[in-house]
Amino acid sequence: MWGWTLVLAVLACIVMMLWPKWRVEQPIVSVFLHLAVAVPFVALASRFIVNDTSILHVALNGGEDLPLKYRFAATWAAREGPLLMWAAWMGLVAWWFGRPLASEGDQTHRLRLRLMHGFTLLLLLISMTLDPFAENPLGLKGTGLNELLQTDLMVIHPPLVFLAYSLCIALAATSLAILQYDDDTDIDKRMLHQTRPGLLIATLGIGLGGLWAYMVLDWGGYWAWDPVETGSFLPWLALVLMGHLRTRPGKTSTLMWTGLGLATGALALFATLVTRAGGVWAASVHTFVIGDTDGAPPTDVFGRMMILKNRAEGVEIVSYVLLILLLSGVFIRAAQGTTRRPFSNLFLIPIVGALIAVLFDYRTYEFAPSLFFVAMVFAPTAVDWPKHLQKDESLWSYKGFLSLPWLILVPAVAYLLTQDLLFVLLNTLMFVPLYAAPDARKAWGWGAAGTMMCLASAWSGLVDLYVAAIMLGFYILPWLVMGEEEMEQKPWLTHKFIMRTTLWAPVVLTSLYIILTLIILVSSIDAVQFNAHELYGAPFVMGMALALFAYTSRKQSPKQIVSVVLGTALASVVLAILVPSALGGDASEPISEFLSRGTIAWLVLPSVLVALVPVGAEVYNRVQTSGFGKIAPAAHLVHFGILLLLIGHVFTTVLVDRGDASHRITLVRGEMVEVDGYGYVFEEIVLESDDLEVGDGYVGAVISVYSGDEKIGEVEPGLIRFDGSANPPRSEVDTLVRYHGDIVFIFDGSQTTGLMQQVSTDGADSVQRMRVIIYDLPGSHLVWAGWALMMVGMAWLTVLDARKTPHPRSEEE
Missing domain, CATH: 1.20.120 (Four Helix Bundle (Hemerythrin (Met), subunit A))
Structure with missing residues (x-):
C-alpha cells in the first residue's frame, strides 16, 4: 500500500x-x-x-x-x-x-x-x-527494537550522523562539478560554506554517540576506537582539514580543495560501509560476524565486501564501493591535469545497477569480477586520457626516469606483493600526484603521505615489513636519486619561519593522521587496535598542541618559543621513559614489551597543558580586540575545547584499562570496602517489574559511597531484563558526580543468573554479596566541557559564515 x-x-x-x-x-x-x-x-x-x-x-x-x-x-x-x-x-x-x-x-x-x-x-x-x-x-513477529537502542540518545544520534554524511556528499558533488567545468572562482568560499555546518553537525552527532556509550554501555567509557566509531571519525577529520586549508601559507590549489572534497564524500561512504557491511569488521560491536560462508572469510576488506555481493544488502554495499572507486578515479584523473570532457555520466553506473536490481533481481552484482571494480577506478581516465607535456630537464620527474612506466609499475608491485585491492588503491591515490608533479621534489606533501601510509601499514600489521619497505622506496625515490639542491641559506629562528611552520602544521599533521587512522581501521577487521590508535596518534597530538602554543605565543621572541617547544617535547619523552607510572590510574598497564599506558599519556599531556593557557588567552584577547564578529576567536574557541577534551581523554581513556580485573569489586552487605580512597557499602538489592519505561524487569544494587567517614552519595547500578531477547540484560550505569570527575558504577552482568535464582528462591534479603565494576575517572568533566565549547565555537563559525556568504539571488527573482 x-x-x-x-x-x-x-x-x-x-x-x-x-x-x-x-x-x-x-x-x-x-x-x-x-x-x-x-x-x-x-x-x-x-x-x-x-x-x-x-x-x-x-x-x-x-x-x-x-x-x-x-x-x-x-x-x-x-x-x-x-x-x-x-x-x-x-x-x-x-x-x-x-x-x-x-x-x-x-x-x-x-x-x-x-x-x-x-x-x-x-x-x-x-x-x-x-x-x-x-x-x-x-x-x-520479531524480537523488536534492540534494547541498546531503547534510549533517548538513540533518538537523536543516528539522524545527526546521516545529516553530517549528507553534507559530506554535498562537498563531493561540489568538487565533481568544479572539476568537470574547471570553475574554481571563489572555491574556498564554496567549500567552507558547506564544511562549517557539516563539521558542527558531525561533532554533535559523534559526541552524542560517545555520551550514549558512556551512559548505556557497560564499559564506562565514551570512546574505544571501535571500527564504527573510528569510521565516523574519518569524515570528521576530513572536515577539520578542509576548514584549515585556507589558513595554510601560499595559495591552495584547486586539486587540493576538490581532492579533499572528494575524500570527504568517500570517507562518509566508507564510514557507512563500516557500519552497514555486516561482518566485514567482525571486531565491531555494531556488526555481525559473517556466516554461511565456505571456509574462513578473506583477510582483506575488499574481499570480505565481495562476499556480500549476492545478498540482499549486496546492492547497497556494492553501490557505495562503486561510488568510492569512481571518486578515487576522478581524483586520479584530475591529478594528471584538467579535463574538459564529461565524466559525470559515469556516476550513473551504480544507479543503473540498482535499477536493474529493482526490476529483476537483487543479485545484480553476484557475478561481477574484480576487474569490473578496477575498471571503475580508471574509467574517468579512459574518458579523457591526459596529455603528456614536454619534460623540463632541469626538474626531477618520474616521467621518463629509467624509461619505466611508473604509473603502472607501482600499483602492479603493490598488488603482486599483497593481492589487497584496497592497499593497491591507496598506493595509487598517493603516488599519482607525486608522479604527475613537474618537479617531484616539490611535491613533498604527497611523498610524506605515501611514506605515512607505508609506515602505518607496517605498524598496524596490514602488510609485512618488507612490503612496506619496498613501497616506501617508491615515495622517497626523488630524494634518494636527486643531487643536492643549491638553496639560499636563510635563518630559521625567525618569526616568519615559525609562523609559516605553525600554519602548515594543521594541514600536514591532520592529513597524515587521517592516513594513519584509516590504515589502522582497515587492518582492524578482526580485532580493535586501541593501543595502536592511541600510541601512534600521540606524536600527532603533541605536534598539534605545540603548534598551537607557538602560534598563540607569536609575540614572544623566536628563541623563547623554540625553547619551550623543544623543552616540552624533550620533557615528554624523558618522563615517558623514566616515570611512566607517575600519573596514576592504570598507567603501569603494559601495551607492549617496553611501553605502558603511562608512556602514551606523557607523550600527550605536557604539550596539551603548555598550549592550554595561551590558547585560552588568545580567545579572550581576540574577543576584546575584534568582538564577536570575526572568525579567529570562534576558531580558537574550538581549539581551546579540543585541548580540554584531550586532557580529559588522557585521564578517562588512556589511563584506564577497562579490562583490568582490579576494577571489579566484590561488596558484602553492610561492610565497607575501601578502594583508592573511597569506601563502598552494599546496602540492598532492588527488584522492580512495574512502571518501567522499557524492559520487563529490573535488578539493582544500592551502594553508599564514603570519603573517609563522610557519606558523599548513593548510587544504584543495575540491569534491565528484556524477556524474549537473545541478548543479555541491558546495563543501567549509575554515576556519582564529583568535582574532579565521575565515578562510574556498573552492575556486573556475569552474576545475574545466579543472583536471580537466589532471589527467586530465598528472597532479596538473602543476597549478601554482589560484584560491581567501578571506574574513577578524573577529568571526565573536561571531556564534556571541551566538546560543548567545540560546538559553541563551530556554531559561532557557521553563523558568521552564513552572514558573510549568503546565497546570491538569481536574476529572475
Whole structure:
C-alpha cells in the first residue's frame, strides 16, 4: 500500500535531475519536489508510531509496548529506515544549498544539484530492493527494537550522523562539478560554506554517540576506537582539514580543495560501509560476524565486501564501493591535469545497477569480477586520457626516469606483493600526484603521505615489513636519486619561519593522521587496535598542541618559543621513559614489551597543558580586540575545547584499562570496602517489574559511597531484563558526580543468573554479596566541557559564515 511513496520520491528525484534550476526558477514547485523525497521516510516512521504490524519491517523491529519516541527510533533500527532517512536528509541539504554558491557558473550549479539528486535517487532505489513496505501476510513477529537502542540518545544520534554524511556528499558533488567545468572562482568560499555546518553537525552527532556509550554501555567509557566509531571519525577529520586549508601559507590549489572534497564524500561512504557491511569488521560491536560462508572469510576488506555481493544488502554495499572507486578515479584523473570532457555520466553506473536490481533481481552484482571494480577506478581516465607535456630537464620527474612506466609499475608491485585491492588503491591515490608533479621534489606533501601510509601499514600489521619497505622506496625515490639542491641559506629562528611552520602544521599533521587512522581501521577487521590508535596518534597530538602554543605565543621572541617547544617535547619523552607510572590510574598497564599506558599519556599531556593557557588567552584577547564578529576567536574557541577534551581523554581513556580485573569489586552487605580512597557499602538489592519505561524487569544494587567517614552519595547500578531477547540484560550505569570527575558504577552482568535464582528462591534479603565494576575517572568533566565549547565555537563559525556568504539571488527573482 505504501510502496507508492517510494515511486513518488523516485519520480521527484528524476524531475529534479532533469530540471535542477527549478530550485531558483520554480521555488514553490521545488519545495514540493524536495518534500516528496522525504515522504517514504515519513510514511515508514508513521507506520512504526502506530505499530502497523501488517508491514513486515514494523512487525520485526517495532513494538506496541514501546514509548512513542522509541517507536519512532525503531524506524532506523534495520537497513531500510536509515536509507530512507538519508534520502530525506539529502533532499533537505540539496534544497538548502540549491541556489548558486559563490561565483558558481550555471553549468557547475546544474551539475552539482544533479549529482546530489542522483545520489538521493540511488538511495531510494537501494531501499526499493529491500522493500521497506513489504506486507506481513503470515503475521510474523520479531524480537523488536534492540534494547541498546531503547534510549533517548538513540533518538537523536543516528539522524545527526546521516545529516553530517549528507553534507559530506554535498562537498563531493561540489568538487565533481568544479572539476568537470574547471570553475574554481571563489572555491574556498564554496567549500567552507558547506564544511562549517557539516563539521558542527558531525561533532554533535559523534559526541552524542560517545555520551550514549558512556551512559548505556557497560564499559564506562565514551570512546574505544571501535571500527564504527573510528569510521565516523574519518569524515570528521576530513572536515577539520578542509576548514584549515585556507589558513595554510601560499595559495591552495584547486586539486587540493576538490581532492579533499572528494575524500570527504568517500570517507562518509566508507564510514557507512563500516557500519552497514555486516561482518566485514567482525571486531565491531555494531556488526555481525559473517556466516554461511565456505571456509574462513578473506583477510582483506575488499574481499570480505565481495562476499556480500549476492545478498540482499549486496546492492547497497556494492553501490557505495562503486561510488568510492569512481571518486578515487576522478581524483586520479584530475591529478594528471584538467579535463574538459564529461565524466559525470559515469556516476550513473551504480544507479543503473540498482535499477536493474529493482526490476529483476537483487543479485545484480553476484557475478561481477574484480576487474569490473578496477575498471571503475580508471574509467574517468579512459574518458579523457591526459596529455603528456614536454619534460623540463632541469626538474626531477618520474616521467621518463629509467624509461619505466611508473604509473603502472607501482600499483602492479603493490598488488603482486599483497593481492589487497584496497592497499593497491591507496598506493595509487598517493603516488599519482607525486608522479604527475613537474618537479617531484616539490611535491613533498604527497611523498610524506605515501611514506605515512607505508609506515602505518607496517605498524598496524596490514602488510609485512618488507612490503612496506619496498613501497616506501617508491615515495622517497626523488630524494634518494636527486643531487643536492643549491638553496639560499636563510635563518630559521625567525618569526616568519615559525609562523609559516605553525600554519602548515594543521594541514600536514591532520592529513597524515587521517592516513594513519584509516590504515589502522582497515587492518582492524578482526580485532580493535586501541593501543595502536592511541600510541601512534600521540606524536600527532603533541605536534598539534605545540603548534598551537607557538602560534598563540607569536609575540614572544623566536628563541623563547623554540625553547619551550623543544623543552616540552624533550620533557615528554624523558618522563615517558623514566616515570611512566607517575600519573596514576592504570598507567603501569603494559601495551607492549617496553611501553605502558603511562608512556602514551606523557607523550600527550605536557604539550596539551603548555598550549592550554595561551590558547585560552588568545580567545579572550581576540574577543576584546575584534568582538564577536570575526572568525579567529570562534576558531580558537574550538581549539581551546579540543585541548580540554584531550586532557580529559588522557585521564578517562588512556589511563584506564577497562579490562583490568582490579576494577571489579566484590561488596558484602553492610561492610565497607575501601578502594583508592573511597569506601563502598552494599546496602540492598532492588527488584522492580512495574512502571518501567522499557524492559520487563529490573535488578539493582544500592551502594553508599564514603570519603573517609563522610557519606558523599548513593548510587544504584543495575540491569534491565528484556524477556524474549537473545541478548543479555541491558546495563543501567549509575554515576556519582564529583568535582574532579565521575565515578562510574556498573552492575556486573556475569552474576545475574545466579543472583536471580537466589532471589527467586530465598528472597532479596538473602543476597549478601554482589560484584560491581567501578571506574574513577578524573577529568571526565573536561571531556564534556571541551566538546560543548567545540560546538559553541563551530556554531559561532557557521553563523558568521552564513552572514558573510549568503546565497546570491538569481536574476529572475
